[in-house]
Amino acid sequence: MKKMISFLGVFLMLSSNAVLFAQMPVAMTPVAAPSGMEQIGIVAAAKGKVELTMPGQVGRVAQSGQPVFMRDEIKTDAQGNLQILLLDETVFTIGPNSTLVIDEFVYDPKTQNGKVQASITKGVFRYVSGKIAAKKPSNVTLKLPTATIGIRGTIVGGNVVPGGDSLAALLGPGANNNAGANPGSFSIAGDGQGGGQENVDHTGFGVIVGAGGSVSGPFQLSETDINNLTAGLAPSGGGSESGEGNGDATDQSGQGTFMTGEASDVAGGLGSLTDSNNDASTTAAQDAAANTGGVADGVTTMEQLSRIQSGVYHYSGSGGFIVNSMYNGTVTGSIDINFGTKTIGGGESNVSFNAGGYSDTTRVREQSFSSVGGSNAVFTPDCDNSYFTTTIKLFNQGGVTAQNGDVSVIYNDLESTSGSGGFVAPKEPGETRLQG
Numbered sequence: 181m182k183k184m185i186s187f188l189g190v191f192l193m194l195s196s197n198a199v200l201f202a203q204m205p206v207a208m209t210p211v212a213a214p215s216g217m218e219q220i221g222i223v224a225a226a227k228g229k230v231e232l233t234m235p236g237q238v239g240r241v242a243q244s245g246q247p248v249f250m251r252d253e254i255k256t257d258a259q260g261n262l263q264i265l266l267l268d269e270t271v272f273t274i275g276p277n278s279t280l281v282i283d284e285f286v287y288d289p290k291t292q293n294g295k296v297q298a299s300i301t302k303g304v305f306r307y308v309s310g311k312i313a314a315k316k317p318s319n320v321t322l323k324l325p326t327a328t329i330g331i332r333g334t335i336v337g338g339n340v341v342p343g344g345d346s347l348a349a350l351l352g353p354g355a356n357n358n359a360g361a362n363p364g365s366f367s368i369a370g371d372g373q374g375g376g377q378e379n380v381d382h383t384g385f386g387v388i389v390g391a392g393g394s395v396s397g398p399f400q401l402s403e404t405d406i407n408n409l410t411a412g413l414a415p416s417g418g419g420s421e422s423g424e425g426n427g428d429a430t431d432q433s434g435q436g437t438f439m440t441g442e443a444s445d446v447a448g449g450l451g452s453l454t455d456s457n458n459d460a461s462t463t464a465a466q467d468a469a470a471n472t473g474g475v476a477d478g479v480t481t482m483e484q485l486s487r488i489q490s491g492v493y494h495y496s497g498s499g500g501f502i503v504n505s506m507y508n509g510t511v512t513g514s515i516d517i518n519f520g521t522k523t524i525g526g527g528e529s530n531v532s533f534n535a536g537g538y539s540d541t542t543r544v545r546e547q548s549f550s551s552v553g554g555s556n557a558v559f560t561p562d563c564d565n566s567y568f569t570t571t572i573k574l575f576n577q578g579g580v581t582a583q584n585g586d587v588s589v590i591y592n593d594l595e596s597t598s599g600s601g602g603f604v605a606p607k608e609p610g611e612t613r614l615q616g
Contacts, residue, residue, distance in 0.1 A: 219249055220249065221265050225262070257276065257277065266285060268296075272306070273413050276303070282298050283323070287312060296313070327393060329348055334350060334351075337410070349409065386398065478576055479575055490519055493517040495585045497604055497605035499604070501533045507535045507537070509601075540565065540591065542567075543565075584606050586602065587602055
């Protein structure tokens with residue numbers, strides 16, 4: 181009981197400054213990776229003074245959209261908040277006066293296999309599991325100064341007090357969530373000879389970790405505990421710094437409650453926590469960011485497209501093509517949209533056709549979003565091969581912005597060969613990736 185009382189005293193000193201990450205703009209800031217350093221994600225949102233420091237390098241001020249590299253030490257000041265998005269859509273959020281290091285990150289987007297290990301050395305934090313944990317939860321560990329947390333596909337938060345007691349708490353998803361997620365849990369083992377081990381599998385419960393590595397039994401957090409824990413992470417309710425305070429991302433997207441509120445006397449606290457947890461997880465994924473405000477199926481608008489602040493959508497497909505009005509064949513292509521640079525095409529984007537012994541191919545050049553004159557997402561990027569004319573129209577499907585691309589191709593070599601055709605190119609989820 182003495183440990184719990186003393187810990188609540190620490191909680192009450194946490195900053196109440198809050199930020200609505202879901203609506204903060206993400207502007208890409210190119211940063212070259214030093215030799216031997218590997219980019220593992222981006223800064224999804226930052227407030228106050230936040231510094232990223234790689235081993236042996238001078239620290240740099242974090243900005244939204246900035247790359248995060250392996251072994252970056254991430255520090256916030258007394259007014260600082262930070263949210264980072266890793267390549268597998270794992271989300272870490274830290275509050276004021278906090279320090280986080282991503283010690284290890286390995287990820288194969290094709291198989292979704294990988295490994296995450298992070299250290300929280302001080303401050304308030306929240307972890308939302310991504311694809312690595314979904315594939316193999318045991319491959320994710322969080323290190324506290326005197327304990328190690330093993331993840332079982334979940335949302336974990338807490339507060340680390342250097343040299344004193346720390347808290348680790350299960351924040352979701354609960355057993356009765358309506359998001360289709362498996363119930364969350366975590367195991368925690370104290371370091372050293374005095375360390376114990378406990379499992380936490382009820383939303384709204386946590387453990388106290390002593391400075392020597394002792395671990396208390398799981399106990400139910402009060403509403404005050406939860407509110408103090410999330411004070412530096414949750415939305416303030418007064419709108420975002422961008423001036424678009426129209427409710428949280430969960431409400432705007434129409435998504436259901438992710439947590440369950442299994443204990444009746446903390447239901448109110450867990451209800452408010454639901455909003456902040458969904459802000460973290462839905463803001464992390466590009467699709468969820470696109471869904472903010474609701475997305476109707478049909479032609480994508482440029483306004484809807486502009487809501488997606490980072491990442492790349494990759495499309496590919498094939499369809500029919502006819503040459504000289506008599507030879508049937510096929511046309512294939514691959515198109516990228518880079519939301520960091522606000523461009524479509526470029527990179528490996530290309531189209532080609534083969535029909536009746538005729539064939540040709542071209543690279544599709546970049547076209548800026550700003551060059552589109554109309555309200556709909558219809559692009560006509562130039563091609564390296566001037567015989568090609570390509571038009572790309574984007575469509576929303578299943579509530580996802582720009583889920584499909586309709587690509588039409590016209591070919592005319594100004595002599596004897598002409599043709600036309602096209603294909604529908606679905607967005608490839610496995611190829612949606614972050615760009616530095």
